[in-house]
Every structure is written in structure tokens, then in C-alpha cells.
Amino acid sequence: MTWxxxxxxxxxxxxxxxxxxxxxCATAFGAPPNTQVCPVCLGYPGALPVLNRRAxxxxxxxxxxxxxxxxxxxxxxxxxxFYPDLPKGYQISQFDRPLATGGSIGxxxxxxxxxxxxxxxxxxxxxxxxxxxxxAGTPLVEIVSEPDIRxxxxxxxxxxxxxxILMYTEVCDGNMEEGSLRCDANVxxxxxxxxLGTRAEIKNLNSFRYLRSAIDFEIARQIAxxxxxxxxxxxxxxxxxxxxxxxxxxxxxxxxxYRYFPDPDLLPLVVDRAWIDEIAxxxxxxxxxxxxxxxxxxxxxGKDAEALVTSRPLADYFEATVESSGNARGxxxxxxxxxxxxxxxxxxxxxxxxxxPGKLGRLxxxxxxxxxxxxxxxxxxxxxxASGHDPEQIVERKGLGQISDPxxxxxxxxxxxxxxxxxxxxYRAGKAQLFGFLVGQLMKETRGKANAEMANAILRxxxx
Amino acid sequence: MSELLNLPWHEAxxxxxxxxxxxxxLCAIDERNPALNAFLHVARDAAGGMPVAVKDNIVTTGMPTxxxxxILGSFVSPFDATAVARLRQSGCSIVGKTNLDEFAMGSSxxxxxxxxxxxxxxxxxxxxxxxxxxxxxxxxxxVPAALGSETGGSVRQPAALCGVVGLKPTYGxxxxxxxxxxxxxxxxxxxxxxxxxxxxxxxxxIAGPDPLDSTSSFAPVDDYAADLDAGIRGxxxxxxxxxxxxxxxxxxxxxxxxxxxxxxxxxxxEEVSVPTIGYAIAVYYIVANAEASANLSRFDGxxxxxxxxxxxxxxxxxxxSRGEGFGDEVKRRIMLGTFALSSxxxxxxxGRAQAVRAxxxxxxxxxxxxxxxxxxxxxPEAAFAIGAKTDDPLAMYLSDIxxxxxxxxxxxxxxxxxxxWRGKLPLSLQIMGPRFSERAxxxxxxxxxxxxxxxxxxxxxxx
Numbered sequence: 001m002t003w004x005x006x007x008x009x010x011x012x013x014x015x016x017x018x019x020x021x022x023x024x025c026a027t028a029f030g031a032p033p034n035t036q037v038c039p040v041c042l043g044y045p046g047a048l049p050v051l052n053r054r055a056x057x058x059x060x061x062x063x064x065x066x067x068x069x070x071x072x073x074x075x076x077x078x079x080x081x082f083y084p085d086l087p088k089g090y091q092i093s094q095f096d097r098p099l100a101t102g103g104s105i106g107x108x109x110x111x112x113x114x115x116x117x118x119x120x121x122x123x124x125x126x127x128x129x130x131x132x133x134x135x136a137g138t139p140l141v142e143i144v145s146e147p148d149i150r151x152x153x154x155x156x157x158x159x160x161x162x163x164x165i166l167m168y169t170e171v172c173d174g175n176m177e178e179g180s181l182r183c184d185a186n187v188x189x190x191x192x193x194x195x196l197g198t199r200a201e202i203k204n205l206n207s208f209r210y211l212r213s214a215i216d217f218e219i220a221r222q223i224a225x226x227x228x229x230x231x232x233x234x235x236x237x238x239x240x241x242x243x244x245x246x247x248x249x250x251x252x253x254x255x256x257x258y259r260y261f262p263d264p265d266l267l268p269l270v271v272d273r274a275w276i277d278e279i280a281x282x283x284x285x286x287x288x289x290x291x292x293x294x295x296x297x298x299x300x301x302g303k304d305a306e307a308l309v310t311s312r313p314l315a316d317y318f319e320a321t322v323e324s325s326g327n328a329r330g331x332x333x334x335x336x337x338x339x340x341x342x343x344x345x346x347x348x349x350x351x352x353x354x355x356x357p358g359k360l361g362r363l364x365x366x367x368x369x370x371x372x373x374x375x376x377x378x379x380x381x382x383x384x385x386a387s388g389h390d391p392e393q394i395v396e397r398k399g400l401g402q403i404s405d406p407x408x409x410x411x412x413x414x415x416x417x418x419x420x421x422x423x424x425x426x427y428r429a430g431k432a433q434l435f436g437f438l439v440g441q442l443m444k445e446t447r448g449k450a451n452a453e454m455a456n457a458i459l460r461x462x463x464x
Numbered sequence: 465m466s467e468l469l470n471l472p473w474h475e476a477x478x479x480x481x482x483x484x485x486x487x488x489x490l491c492a493i494d495e496r497n498p499a500l501n502a503f504l505h506v507a508r509d510a511a512g513g514m515p516v517a518v519k520d521n522i523v524t525t526g527m528p529t530x531x532x533x534x535i536l537g538s539f540v541s542p543f544d545a546t547a548v549a550r551l552r553q554s555g556c557s558i559v560g561k562t563n564l565d566e567f568a569m570g571s572s573x574x575x576x577x578x579x580x581x582x583x584x585x586x587x588x589x590x591x592x593x594x595x596x597x598x599x600x601x602x603x604x605x606x607v608p609a610a611l612g613s614e615t616g617g618s619v620r621q622p623a624a625l626c627g628v629v630g631l632k633p634t635y636g637x638x639x640x641x642x643x644x645x646x647x648x649x650x651x652x653x654x655x656x657x658x659x660x661x662x663x664x665x666x667x668x669x670i671a672g673p674d675p676l677d678s679t680s681s682f683a684p685v686d687d688y689a690a691d692l693d694a695g696i697r698g699x700x701x702x703x704x705x706x707x708x709x710x711x712x713x714x715x716x717x718x719x720x721x722x723x724x725x726x727x728x729x730x731x732x733x734e735e736v737s738v739p740t741i742g743y744a745i746a747v748y749y750i751v752a753n754a755e756a757s758a759n760l761s762r763f764d765g766x767x768x769x770x771x772x773x774x775x776x777x778x779x780x781x782x783x784x785s786r787g788e789g790f791g792d793e794v795k796r797r798i799m800l801g802t803f804a805l806s807s808x809x810x811x812x813x814x815g816r817a818q819a820v821r822a823x824x825x826x827x828x829x830x831x832x833x834x835x836x837x838x839x840x841x842x843x844p845e846a847a848f849a850i851g852a853k854t855d856d857p858l859a860m861y862l863s864d865i866x867x868x869x870x871x872x873x874x875x876x877x878x879x880x881x882x883x884x885w886r887g888k889l890p891l892s893l894q895i896m897g898p899r900f901s902e903r904a905x906x907x908x909x910x911x912x913x914x915x916x917x918x919x920x921x922x923x924x925x926x927x
Contacts, residue, residue, distance in 0.1 A: 039543055043762040045531070046523045046545060046642040050678050078758050080805075082782055089761020129778070131766070259805035261814060264649035264755055266678055 003226075004192045005219045006199075007155055007185055008111075008147035011162055012140050013172040014118065014180040015058040021117045021139035022049030022092065029178045033132035041137035043087030048265050051076075055115065055139035059099055060271065060279045062141050062171045063113045065286060066162070068103030070276055074114075076266045080259045084131050085120035092117050093142075095260045099269070105165070108158045109146040115269075116140050135179075141171070147186065147196070152215040156208055159183060164287045168312045182206050187218045189226065197222070198232040202246050204239050214239040218246050290315055298328035307336050313350045314340075317357055324361025327368055334360060334381075342385045354388035355381070363391040370404035370451050371395070404451040409458050412445045417462060427463060438463070469605040470922070473514065473662040476608060482512030482555070489515035489559050492606040496925050501581045502591075502600035504530055506560040513557030516666075517601040517610040520561035521568050521644040522653065524548050527558070531644050532576040533566045535763045535789025537770045545642020546677065547611060547653050547670040554669045559607060562597030566791045567760065568618055568646045570594050571863035574854055575793040582850070583626060584923035585889055589847040592622030592863070595656065599626035602656045605926050609657045609666050615647045616748050617842075617867025619654030620879035620894060624842035627881045627890030627918065629663050629909070631655045632867075634899045635874035636681035637667075639674030645759040647752030648679075650871040660880065660913050664688035664906040671902075683900050691907035697730030699908065701895075702835035705735045706742055707866055711841065714885050719841045722882045722893045725915045726839075726908075736831050736838065740824045741869050747824065748868040749861060750804050750817040757801030763789065796857065821872050828873045832898040837908055840866040842892035846885035866894055876902050880909045881918035890918075 020027055023040035039047035063070050075097035078090040093116035103110040120136035122129055143162065149155050163181060166172040173180050183206065188199035202218055205211045217239075222232050236255070237246040262268075285293075287309040294305040309315045317339070321331040339360070343353065363380060366372050372380065372395055383394045395401050403409060417424050420441060427434040442455050468480050468488045476485060490508065497503050504520050505527050518524060521531045523541035530536045548558065565575035573581040573596030581596040583589040584604040591600045595612025599622035602610050612619040614632040623630025631654050638653040645651060653670070657663040668688050674680040703723065711719060723733055765771035765785030772784030790798070804813035831838055844865055853860040870877040875896055882893040893912065897905045913919060 039541075042767055044541065044543075044768070045529065045536070045539070045644040045762070046541065046640075047543075048641050048677050048679075050676060080758050080761065082761065082764060084764075084766050084778060084781075087762060087767060088758075089764060090758050257807045259758075259802065259807070259810075261754060261758070261805055261810070264647075264679070265645075 002192050003189050003219075003223050005150055005215070006147045006188050006190060006196060007149035007151075007215060009145045009149065009155060009158065010184040010186070011143045011145075011159065012118075012182045012184075013062070013143065013166050015055050015139040015141060016170055016173055017052055017054045017058065017139055019052060019054075020137035021052050021055045021115070022137055025137065027138050029175075029180075031134055033130070034134060036134040037136070041087065042133060043089070049092060049263075051266060051269065052139060056099075056269065056271065057279055058139075058171045059113065059115045059141045060276060061169050061283055062143070062166060063100035063103065064276075064280050064283050065165050065169045065171070066103040066105055066110050066113070066143070068100035068110060068113055070100045070271065071097070072271055072273070073097070074099045074269045076115075076263045076269065077260045078263045081256050083119065083122075084129065085122045085133065085136065087120070087133060087136055091119060092263055092266070097268075105158060105161050108148045108154075111144045111146050113141050113143050116142060147188075152212040152219075155185065155215055156212050159208065159211060161287070164310065168287055169283055176207050179206060183211055185211065185215055185218075187215060187222070188232070189219055189222045197226075198234050200232065200234070200246070201236045202239050203236060203249065210239055210241055213244050214246055217244060221246070284312065287312075287315070294332075298322065298332065300328070300332050304332050304336060308332060317350050320357030321360050321364070324358045325364035325368075326361075327364050330364045330368065331361070334364060338378075338381055342382075346385075355384045359384060359391060366391055366395065370402060370454075372400055372402050373452060376400040376402065401449060402451050403446050403449045404454060406454060406458060409442075409446065409450050409454055410462070412450070413442055413455070413459050413462050416441045416445050416459075424463065435459070435463075469608060470926070472659050473608050473657075473665060477514065482514070482557070486510050486512050486515050486557050486559060489607050492604075493560065493601075496584075496604045496606055499582065499587060499925065500584055500600050500604055501579050502562055502597040502604065502606065503560045504528075504532065504563050504578055504597070507558055510557045510559045513555045514609075515559040515607045516551055516556045517560050517562050517598055517607045518548060518558055519564055519595050519598050519610070519612045521564060521613055521646075522548060522611055523642045523644065524558055524561065527561060529561065529644070530578070531567045532564045532578055533763075533789065533791065533794070534577045535770045535786065537768075539768050541642070543642065545653075546639035546674045548642060550670045551611075556669070560601075562595070562601055562610060564597055565594035566794050567644065567756070568594040568613055568615055569756070569793050569797050571617070571621055571860050572848075572850075572853065573597065573622070574850065575791055577791055580850055583847045583889075584925045585627065586847065588849060589889070590625070590850055592625035592843075592847065594618040594622075595654070596622045598656050599623050599628055599630070602626070602628045602658060603923055605658075605922065609655065609662055612654045612656050613643055613646075614652050614654045614871060615650050615752050616871050617864040619656060620842050620867045620877060620892075621863055623656050623879045624892030624894075625847040625890060627892075627921065627923070629657050629660055629881070629913075629919070630879040631663050631667065631902070631905075632870055632877050633667065633671065633902055634681070634876045635871075636679050637671050637683075637876070637900070637902065639672075639677040639680045641674055641676040641680075645755075647755040648759060649755060650748070650752055652871070658919050660878075660906055660910040661689060661692055663878070664692065664902075664910075667902060681900070686900075686903040688903050688906055691903055692910040694907050695729060696726065696908050696911045699731055699837065700835045701726060701731050701733045701837045701839050701908075702736030702831055703733060703839050704741060704831075705737050706739070707840040711844070715841060715845060715891065718883050718885070718891045719893070722912070723839070725912060729911050729915055733839075734835075736835060738824075738827045738831055738838070738869075740820060740827050743820050744824060744869040744872055745861060745865055747817045747820045748864065748872055749800070750813050751821065751872070753797045753801035754804045754814050755801065757798045757805065760790075760794065760798055765789070793857070824869060825873050828869070828875065836897070836904065838896040840894045840896075841882075842866060842879040842894040846889035846891055870896050875899055876905055878905045878909045880912050882912075882916065883918060884921075
């Protein structure tokens, strides 16, 4: 009997609001410590939370985009524990009455989505610790999956798709380095088909690499324990990126009793159907649906389509290029190969990229009309990326225009045949390899600008 | 000059300038406060205006807010409570912060970290609490009005024991922004004055919705003084049978006299049953303490207030700072509340208490379907001696037996002086009304006040 891993994920995503969930402080990342704070998020005596409507809107959007049922009435509760970066001594979170339940991403079911406030940050320097409360009160959604994931790869795929959806819907900026998206994993193993094993919760998985590495380590650790006759203890473990290992953070006995109870400072959150419907209309086409449309309408391969929908700006860029070029396949090739290559090499993002979809479309039209050849097109594209100039301008400046007038090429071909009578004779006598020489002469005659395809065809025709 | 403070507000306003009023108040405080300990801070630089004292668990800029606790150290709030801001905007001047039981937890002011306040009618007795300092400040005519706060009777009970008017408005009527939280679902700022009219006028100033408090109500602010002279002929008063059946002696006689006064003014009075009212104290101490256990977590020695000099580790910062900073009664309530919310006990305590609270609300709704008002004495007895109950917390908790139900149900209630026990210690009548019936409450209280006139009696320190 082989081992099977059973994994459920809790993803915490910062909502992209300008202000915090219960006060008007800014949420921008990277400000000097403790500069985006007020009596409410500092937990000053007498200060009260007031819910940010925009945060609710984004949370509902996330719930709609993952197919969850939104509850018209949900309740904020206090989760009580002491920590220096938790100013009130309790976190306001939703507990037994979450905003939404019961969605899915692919074949991973989503148990619930609830709203809560983030804590601040503790920064430890040896013996001394500092607290930065800029992040305290940043709105979060916690998205909890059912234990439907079976491997590190599936976990990676699930978070990738979830992240794409959150970024598409502009619910979350998806920035894992800045902590906008964080992940905890519940991992257990069992003999295939057996009932669920004891799980460990792993915290601090703030990159895809850590997520995979922690899950792989944890699965191997648990299997090794069970195979040597041991038992798994239910506990919270911390992933250490330096060693790639997980280690005990606190045991079940040390687990907090959070003493949840409804927060009397906040009324139950009531969202009416009309508002949910209005938010539903603002949910954009999601990546999966978009990729399917590309395959259907543009006859793209599944692989191309997937690659083009990885981010909403990229997909938007692609579609604008299809529009301006009138050539979906061409647009797909240029965006997937050339545009992504340049962005990658130059560490740019699409927002600041000089080759707008309009310009790229015109370049593709120049190719499709035969005005320039493939090799010249690459040169023009690189120039566009660097200079931002129009493609026509570059073709003109560099003299890269192609001769696609059959009459002009035919005239030049005649001259080449006249001038190279000997070789023509030998070719006609069966020395087929001389065709290449004659094409070369024709290109030389047109100073390299003849449309290569046409040059071939016309020369072949004239040679009989 | 301090005779100015014996006048009702609307008369004092025309009799003197704003500066003279504040000077009269500061002068009276200097003269009478040393014996009574009503003020924890006096704003000697107070601007001219109608002088108002503010209970020291309501935050104010420019002066400390201590909650009568050592844990706040020298804390000064960076913002004014909404009620305080509205007072200032309407021309009132905050002349000082008044003494209270630490974090409003108590019924005598004896749990203040800065010494008990004393009853101006008999300084060997408590003034009640937790808004004892505010009640003393008004009763001893140091200010015409004071803000207090209620969780289970903390305005009405000291108002009763000191012989002044005390209002606990409908939950949500006055913003809680800036009121240091004790039991958030029951807390409400209240008003203490000499007369019903002053109370009604002040409520008009500070009531109303506040974008900084989600639980503040959008119900329109009434003209609270409009019906003060309308009388009570034909209005229906229900006497809560369960509350008064065990009254004895002078308290009983005083209550019966009050009923006779109301009847004489044309009121219709009958008995009514509120079957669950006997559970109110038990429910109250579970709900309020559970909420308090979370509300007081923010006093952790990290960002403001007292941090123990002995603390070396984070655990010690919490344990030592809170251990040194909180008094025994506060610790007792944090522990009770923490227990009531603990895993395995939640359903039996907090969950059950909330269920009983819903029943209590339904009982009150049924009573108000038949009556315009409900009546009880405000307290089961007159002011008790200092020290009489400090060793018996349960006896102390029973001081709130008639007042706590209104907090749990969220309805308004007013305490009006109803005479004197043995001719020297004030007693008080409590009138309760349905939610947002403050205007009608003032109407009834004013009729009773007009018939009796006890507010004109001054305690010995003022004569």
C-alpha cells in the first residue's frame, strides 16, 4: 500500500483597499515604521472600529470569483490572544458566521472565505524587539480550502490559480514578497484509501518555492515517522526557509484558547442581494474562461492560451494586439515569444512598456502585407522596444522595406538570368543546387529587399 | 459666587458670564473637593463656558484620562470623546475629570486607585458608583452637570445615592467613541444634573449619530425639553412586581409615596410582571465581564500606560505590568469574564446569558405594550457606609439589581430624587421607558420633580 498526502490550504490575501479595514489609515507598503497609524489601529482607549465598505466589496468579489455562496448576514468576532503586534489584544475576524462558504477552484473545494484584520509586524534584533503597526488593521480575506490537495505540485497549482483570480479581480495585488499573499498548509498522510491521519499545520509559507519545499519535507517526515512505527502529533509547525525543514512551533496542549465571541462594537454585516448583484457585474472574465475563449475563437493551442492569460494586463495586451493586427495567431506568437522575452530581460512590466499593442499590431500588419520580412521584423521589434519609435519609421530609417511587387522582382530576375547564362544553362541541365546561387544573385540585385518567398517562386517560374 | 451653581442651568446662563460660571465652579471645587475627592483632575485653565465635569473613563485632550487605574499611568488621549467634542462645540467648558471605580467596575467608588469619593450628605458613606465622582460633583454643587457612564447602573445608582438626576439613555443614543470600553454591548454615556430640565437640554447637545461609532443610532434627535411641562394625566405606569415585592421599611414607604405623587398628578398606575427580571444581575455579570476581559486586553504595557520596571521578557511585560497596574476588582472581573468565554464553558455561560438576555428583552417589550413607563426604586437602599461591602463582592453587585435590566435591554431609564431615608440620605425613583422614549421620560420625571421639589435641598457641605 502506498502513502497518500492530504493537504488543505489557508490563504491570507490583503485586500487592495487604500485604507484599513476599521479606520482611515493608509495601507501602502513600505512606509517608515508606525507612520500609518491612528487611535483605532493602535488600540487606544475609547477608539472604536468602523467597517470599510470597500473591503467588504472586494471580499465579496473574491467570493463570487471562486464560486462561493455569499451570506447576507455574517458576524465579526474577537479572537483573543496577547502579542505585541496585536494592539487590542484581540484580532477582529469572522468565526462561526463567515462571509461566504462553499466554492471551488478547479477540483479543489473552498470551505469558506472570511474577512479579518491583519496584525502588525514584530522585528527581532537579538535581545531587542521592535513593533511596526503600519500593517495592523490591513484588510484580509482568509480563503480556506477543503483537504482536496494531494501533493506539493497540486498545492502550487491551486495557489497559482487562486492568486491569478485574486489579481484578475483586483482583490489583491498578489505580491508574496511584501506579504500580500500568505499561505498556511494543513498536511497529513494516510495509506491510500484509509481514513484521515493526524495533521500538522505549517505556517509561514510566503513563496511558491517555500510552499512546495515545506509540503514535500512534511510529507516525507510524516511517512518516515509512521513507517518506523511512530505516531504524528497534532501541532503547529514553522517552516524554516534556511534549512528547508519544518519544526515544532507549539503543540496541541499549548494551543491558544481564542475565546471567540461576537464583537459588540460592530453590528452584524448585512449585505443585500442588489449590492451582491452589482458587485457580480464588476467581476471581470476570469483567466480560465478567457483561455478557453482564446482556444475557441482564436484557434490557439491550450499551451499558448494558458501562457497569455497568466495576468490580466498580459491578456488585455494580447487582445488589443489581436485587434490592432487583425491576426490572432501572429499576435499570440509575438506576445508569447518576443514581448515576454523583452519584458523578462529588461525587468519591465507592461504598464511602462514602449511597444504598445497598437504599434505591435502595425508591425504585424507590415509583415502580413509583405512590406518587411521576418528577419527585418525582429530587428524592427528590438528597435521599437529600445526607442519606442513607430515600426514604419524604423523600417524607413533602416531601409528595411521589402520589395513585394512581383513586377519589380520579375524584372530583376530577368536581369540575373541574362547575366548568369552559364549557371542557368547548367541548372536547366539538372544541376539543381545552382538554384540557391541564383536566388542569392537575385537578392543581391534587389539589395536584399526582395520578398524571399516571392523571389523563389518567380525565379523558379522563369527558369521553367 | 458659588450660589450661581445652585441655579438651574437656564437661569445661571442669564445671571452670569461664561467666565464667572467657570470661576464659580473652580472656586466650589477648591472649597469642597478636598473633603469629597470627587475630582481626579481639575482643569485650572478651563475656558469660560457652562462648566461640566467628565467621568475619567471618557477621553479628553489636554488633560489625563486615568479610568482611576494605575495601569494608564500619565496617559493623555490624542482625541476627544465625541460627547466631549459636542459639549465643547456647544460652549461647555470641561472643568475636570471625576473619580470612579477603576474602569467603572464597582458601585461605590471605593475601587478607585486614587481613593474613594465621599457622599456629600454624609462623608462617612459611599456616593455610589461607578460614576461616584460625577454624582458628588453635581450634588455638592461644584458643577451644574456631569457626564458619567453606565454599564449596569453606574449613573443612576450614584445619582440616587447623592440625590441628583441621572439618565441612562437608550443604547446607541450617545456615541461611545471615546468612552473607555467596559461591557461594549451595555456601555452608554449618561448625564447627571440637579434638575430634569438640565438633563434634557444636555442630552440634546450630545445625542445623535456618530460615524466613529457603528453602534450609534440614526434615530432623529428629539426636542427633549419639549414636554417638560405637559404633565402625566392619563399616562400609564407599570410597577414591576418582581422588583418591588421584597421592598421593606422606609424604602418601601418612600416608593409608595412616589406612586401616590404620580397618581395625584393623574397617572394610571398598575402592577406588571417582568418574569425574567430576577436573572438580570447574573446575566449582566457574565455578559459585561466577558466583554471586559477582551476590552481590557489592550492595557498591556506595550504602547502606552504603565510598564513594569521589573519586566525583562515579553511575558513579564504582560504579567508584571498588568499585575501591578490593575486593582483586585478589575482582576476579579477579567478572570470571571475569561472563564465565561473559555472553551467548554462558553455555551453554559456566555451563550446561555445571551439567550436569557433575549428573553428579558421580550418580557420588557410585552410590558411596554401595556404601559408607557415602568417603575422601580433606583436602588434597594440608601448610601451605605464606606467599607461595608468591600469584602463581599456579591453584596456589592446587588446594588445594581434594579438598574442593570435597562442596560441589558438597551432601554432608557432615569433616576429622580424621591425623598430622604431617615431624613438625611437621598432615595430615588427609577422611571424606565421603551427605546428612544427619552422625551417622554423627561416629561414624567419633570412632573414628579415639580410635585416634589427635592432638588432644592442642599447637602450639608453646601450650606
